[in-house]
Amino acid sequence: MSKSRGITISKSEVPLYAIILLAGIFAFGLFVVGYDQGHIFSIVLGEDAYAEQFIHELTHDMRHAAGFPCH
Numbered sequence: 001m002s003k004s005r006g007i008t009i010s011k012s013e014v015p016l017y018a019i020i021l022l023a024g025i026f027a028f029g030l031f032v033v034g035y036d037q038g039h040i041f042s043i044v045l046g047e048d049a050y051a052e053q054f055i056h057e058l059t060h061d062m063r064h065a066a067g068f069p070c071h
């Protein structure tokens, strides 16, 4: 009776484009949550967006909880 031993090598690769796409989404999300002071809405609203700071107000508590500098 012979024993046979097999070596199983599982090879899973994450595609490079998926890493680049997720890194882009991460960077954009980090900017929105942590650093936006009206920059994104200024595309549509112009200078008023810097005074209103909609996204800043939306993510304000999250910024403080995460330790981002806010004000």
Ligand SMILES: [Zn+2]
Binding pocket: 060, 064, 070, 071
């Ligand atoms: Zn604050």
